[in-house]
Amino acid sequence: MVLGGDEPTGSLVRPYAVTRGRTRPQLEIALEALVETTARGRSGQFLGGREQKVIVDLCGGRLQSLAEIAARMEVPLGVARVLVADMAADGLLAVHEPTGFDADGGDGSVGTELLERVLSGLRRL
């Protein structure tokens, strides 16, 4: 059952087939974490399956979040997470986790600075 969208779901028949049944990623990756193809990934010589080539191409231009990768590949989020985590472990992708607004303990200055950047960015829109 799909809610809130009319997207084709043909790819969901056996969603974890491309991960050979694995549902647990090597690395927890946030929805909004940004993914970038590394020079090693760009070289193309270490790539495995078709999915890896698609991801390397997708993230070789501008940064893409995990959610964007999943959406553009039309695979569930969990599948994209397993694939990206494997490729990050192999040095094909770099994953930039979100900074977090409360993770910086102390005075929270990192989060505040980030929020101020978001605010001025929104005002410029």
Place this chain on the structure above:
Amino acid sequence: MNSPADTSRVTSAKIVIAGGFGVGKTTLVGSVSEITPLTTEAIMTSASEGVDDNNLVPDKATTTVAMDFGRITIDQDLILYLFGTPGQTRFWFMWDELVRGAIGAIVLVDTRRLADCFSVIDFFEHRKLPYLVAVNCFDGKQLHDLNDIRDALQISHDVPVMYTDARNRESTKQVLIKLVEYVLSMRRTRTVGVH
């Protein structure tokens, strides 16, 4: 291309767009997003963690929930994502992930179906995620007084409540700005309180 020193600063942030089914969440996301809103799907199987006790889905069911999201490039190193919540609030398993690390949330409200957002507001209050209430004016009609809406929702006086038109880019922009200003002001108050 970026040098390694530059890319290490790359980061992202997200804002959650919540509200009842059909209230205009995807419309709001689409009004400011630089990409056509995308849909990502999450599957919950019996193996999933963090399943809420109240979950109505039987143990071994596989359920797919869809979320629409958009993207705003703030600057070269910072990208803001707007995530619409799944239309039905019973799929809480996805909400945990949505709110983790979020700046805050916009609760989009349709005054004809005010009760649709009660559980959403409860959830954000429980998780201590800052939120504001944006009343979507369909056809530009402001049918209710904002204070009446605040009373009906029983929310604290400091939570911003404002009108919006989810179709309008400038209106959505003002809502996002208001949320970030509110979160910043909460942080400053808290910091002052600590020292």
